Every structure is written in structure tokens, then in C-alpha cells.
Amino acid sequence: MSQTIGIGIIGMGWMGETHSRAYRAIADRFHDGGVQPRLVICSDAVAARALAAQRRFGFEQATTDWRDVVAHPAVQAINITAPNGMHLELVRAAAAAGKHVLCEKPVGRGPDETLLAWQAARAAGVQTLVGYNYRWAPLVQYAHSLLAAGRLGRITRYHGRFLNGYAGDPLGLLSWRFDGAQGLGTLGDLMSHVIDMALWLAGPISALVADRETYVRQRPLPQPGVGTHYDRGRADDPHGAVTNEDHVLIMARFASGARGTLEACRVVNGAKCDMGFEIHGTDGALRWTMERMNELQLQWRTADPAQDGYTTLLSGPAHPDHRRFNPAWGLNLGYDDLKVIEAERFLSAIASGVPQTPGLAEAAAVARVQQAAIDSWHSGQWHDVAIDPQ
Ligand SMILES: NC(=O)c1ccc[n+]([C@@H]2O[C@H](COP(=O)([O-])OP(=O)(O)OC[C@H]3O[C@@H](n4cnc5c(N)ncnc54)[C@H](O)[C@@H]3O)[C@@H](O)[C@H]2O)c1
Structure with a gap:
């Protein structure tokens, strides 16, 4: 039986689209992996981008307020693909809500914010991944x-x-x-x-x-x-x-x-x-x-x-x-x-x-x-x- 993880994405620009497309490919490329994403909600400050992403990738909901993503009961994991200046606030909010975090690099405005993000996630005990994608x-x-x-x-x-x-x-x-x-x-x-x-x-x-x-x-x-x-x-x-x-x-x-x-x-x-x-x-x-x-x-x-x-x-x-x-x-x-x-x-x-x-430990x-x-x-x-x- 495959496990399903509810996903929310914040920031539907280049990377928000890329992460959405990647999740859609999991059912095919990793069909036997035992875990599948459910695209629950996407968010962008620009309403047209959030709605376009919802239509294009099949999210159940779209919003202009990222807090809706963090608070959504069906969301277990949050992808942070918003500009760097928002990373720390978003990691903190997601971690405080007990949501797992995939944050794009560089995680915050500078090293101090990256370290604070790591501390927040570690204290909350959530799983994290950072978009250092060339490793893959x-x-x-x-x-x-x-x-x-x-x-x-x-x-x-x-x-x-x-x-x-x-x-x-x-x-x-x-x-x-x-x-x-x-x-x-x-x-x-x-x-x-x-x-x-x-x-x-x-x-x-x-x-x-x-x-x-x-x-x-x-x-x-x-x-x-x-x-x-x-x-x-x-x-x-x-x-x-x-x-x-x-x-x-x-x-x-x-x-x-x-x-x-x-x-x-x-x-x-x-x-x-x-x-x-x-x-x-x-x-x-x-x-x-x-x-x-x-x-x-x-x-x-x-x-x-x-x-x-x-x-x-x-x-x-x-x-x-x-x-x-x-x-x-x-x-x-x-x-x-x-x-x-x-x-x-x-x-x-x-x-x-x-x-x-x-x-986030490696980002630190x-x-x-x-x-x-x-x-x-x-x-x-x-x-x-x-x-x-x-
Ligand atoms: N790993 C990689 O190869 C790679 C490549 C490009 C970008 N990135 C990272 O991805 C992140 C996003 O970069 P991008 O190129 O997609 O930027 P982008 O400017 O294309 O997209 C950012 C999106 O965030 C939205 N946004 C802004 N404020 C918001 C808010 N309050 N709530 C919700 N959405 C909001 C913007 O409207 C925009 O659509 C950055 O951290 C960047 O460093 C990583």
C-alpha cells in the first residue's frame, strides 16, 4: 500500500512550478517507491500565478496567503519556493506547525538566517531537505x-x-x-x-x-x-x-x-x-x-x-x-x-x-x-x- 503525503507549495514562480512538475512525475518515475504526493494547496502573492499553477498542476486549492498553506490540515509537507527574504519566516511557521520542509537554497537572506532556520526545524523534529539539486x-x-x-x-x-x-x-x-x-x-x-x-x-x-x-x-x-x-x-x-x-x-x-x-x-x-x-x-x-x-x-x-x-x-x-x-x-x-x-x-x-x-543541517x-x-x-x-x- 502506497502512503500519501499532502503537499503545500509557497511561491509559484520558476521553482514553484518546477517542484510541482516534479511531484507530478513521482507517480510515474517512482511508481514503486511506496509513497506518493497529494497536491493540496499552492500559494503565490500574485493571485493569477496561484490560480494558473492550480489549473496547470492540479492542486486542490490555491491561495494568496501562505498562512493558509501552513494551517491546512491535509498538508504534511511544505515546499518553500518563495524569494530568499521569506525563507526563515516560512521555515519557522512550517516547523512550528509540525510540517516537514523542503526549502530552496540558499535558505534565508544570509548565514545567520540559515542557522536560525536549522535551529527551528531541529527543535520541531521535522524532516528537511534543501534544493542543492546538482547532487542528484x-x-x-x-x-x-x-x-x-x-x-x-x-x-x-x-x-x-x-x-x-x-x-x-x-x-x-x-x-x-x-x-x-x-x-x-x-x-x-x-x-x-x-x-x-x-x-x-x-x-x-x-x-x-x-x-x-x-x-x-x-x-x-x-x-x-x-x-x-x-x-x-x-x-x-x-x-x-x-x-x-x-x-x-x-x-x-x-x-x-x-x-x-x-x-x-x-x-x-x-x-x-x-x-x-x-x-x-x-x-x-x-x-x-x-x-x-x-x-x-x-x-x-x-x-x-x-x-x-x-x-x-x-x-x-x-x-x-x-x-x-x-x-x-x-x-x-x-x-x-x-x-x-x-x-x-x-x-x-x-x-x-x-x-x-x-x-537544513547541511545548509547550516x-x-x-x-x-x-x-x-x-x-x-x-x-x-x-x-x-x-x-
Ligand atoms: N535549486 C535551484 O536550482 C534553484 C533555481 C532557481 C531558484 N532557486 C531558489 O528558489 C527560490 C525561488 O526562486 P525563483 O527563481 O522560483 O523565483 P521567482 O521570482 O520566479 O518566484 C518566486 C515567487 O514567489 C512569489 N512570492 C513572493 N512573495 C510571496 C508571498 N508572500 N507568498 C507567496 N508567494 C510569494 C512571487 O510572486 C513569485 O511568483 C529562491 O530561493 C531561489 O534561490 C533554486
């Missing part, structure tokens, strides 16, 4: 298993990055993402993925030095409730100031002794979604990027110089979760499939009572690294990363 790529899961088994030997160097051009156009609208009052810029938006991946694959970071820059300092103002992340204004539209960072660069020492660099930028030309890593160990190396999500480059130390270099694996049914989407080698998965895997992990954690990672670990980066870009010095007080 089959070949990233496989890379993690190789590292965990020590197949690369001792890790000496980790390079992580997220180079993205989403804000490269200076006429891209001044959305909430560029407003420092609503949260960090790239350190929250893109670098949170990079830090989470680094901690997962290479272990804790002990100290770092960081720098930041804002290259596009003015953008056209948006019309309230109209347009999204990717919309453009015109050169003669009224402009407003960008008040958070476009680019962050971190030089890091890992607790293992490995050295690394982490870089994220939202205004590059060229790269579009170059969220990736390159890891060098004493026995081999591997590298992956989301732009080629279905390829993993690997090298093992070899005595044969003719074999000495990266070779490429294609994603296939032998890699985690690939078979859920396709039984064949080399037939590609995409971004939305990662969100289906994420949704299934969240439902399974709730059904089993066994916490899943990456949850990311927050401690972000805080050291902020301290460093103010002081210009190396800073230790705080240790989890637990």
Missing part, C-alpha cells in the same frame, strides 16, 4: 561513491565553480535577487550550491580567504508581479542600484589538508550553467559540469602513458537513479529530472522517518563557510570556518 545527477552520485570508497586516493586539490550568465545582460531586470536587503547575491544564489558540493565531495573546509565584486551596478526596475528572473527591461526604463555581489572567489583549506578554489559568478559571458568541479587525488582525478550533466571525466593512475589522461563515462542505467528515467546508456537526463529525484528523497524521508541529506554547514567568506571579504584576511557547536 546520476554521475555526481557515482563520483561521490568513488570518492567515499577512496578510489582517488588522498584528495590534494578541489576546484568548484558555478559560472552562469543569467545576469550578464545589464538590461536584465532588477529582481529581488539583486537586492541586498533581500539577501546575499552570488554567495547565496550560486555559491551555496558550490560550497555544498565541495563539503559533500571533499569534506569540511577549515579556513578560507574570499573576495567579491559587483560588475553591473544599475539595472532596469521591474513592474511588481510581472516578469521573472530572465526578463529584460529597456535602456530608457528607470534603473535602480544592485546592492549585492555578482562574483565571489574563495581560496580554501580543507580539513583533510586538500587545497581548493571555489568560484561563482552570475554575469559571465560564455558559460551558461557551468556548475562543476574538478578533483585531483593521489590515485586519479575526475571532473564534471552541469553543462555536460551526462558525462563524467575520469582518470586513474596508470603505468601506460598511452592511457594517461581523462576518459569520459556516459550516464547510464548502472549509475544511481538513471534507470528511473531511461533504461539505456547515453540517453540523457536533464535538470528537471534532478528535481524529481529530490522530491522522491523528501517524500521517502517523511514516510520512513529517516532523515535525508542535504537537509554551508552557512558557516559563507559567514567566513563574508568576514574575509570585509577584513581581507584568512578566516577559520566555525565548527558546528553540536
